[in-house]
Amino acid sequence: MAIRNIRQMGDPILEKTSKEVKLITPRVKMLIHDMLDTMYEAQGVGLAAPQVGVLKRIVVIDVGDGPLVMINPSILETSGEQTGDEGCLSLPGKVGTVTRPNVVKVEFTGEDGAHYELEGEELLARAICHECDHLDGHMYVEKAEGPLREPKNDEEEEPEGEN
Ligand code: ZN
Secondary structure (H helix, E strand, O other): OOOOOOOOOHHHHOOOOOOOOOOHHHHHHHHHHHHHHHHHHEEEOEEEHHHHOOOOEEEEEEEOOOOOOEEEEEEEEEOOEEEHHHHHEEEEEEEEEEEEEEEEEEEOOOOOEEEEEEEEEEEHHHHHHHHHHHHHHOOOOOOEEEEEOOHHHHHHHOOOEEO
């Protein structure tokens, strides 16, 4: 296990489309564990493989309910709307206002190779959308309403998290 270097906005790898994972090899498992270590070290709520320089469709998320590992995630349905601040580990010290669906149903392969479906609400729905966007080369700044800001102090004490 290791902490990997998080690529920052402007790095061309963050604009590329990641490739489907066909086989969960020991190397893929090592990547997943490194991604979790890297996300926790950076106090983020999510991280996508391209953020550590690997163009594979893998995301890790923890909104406070324990780690979620999603391989080849695909959003099946969305509903509702939420507008709130969003940040990204690839653009530290900034937040922007982004409107996302309030509920997201996603299917993915787990680290165990099994197929899963999951419905996420609120912060989890936001994190799923944010991380899946990374797999297609998109950053939240493209969707931000108005200018990016520095996070407020109360948000630093109780961070909603950066993805
Ligand atoms: Zn991000």
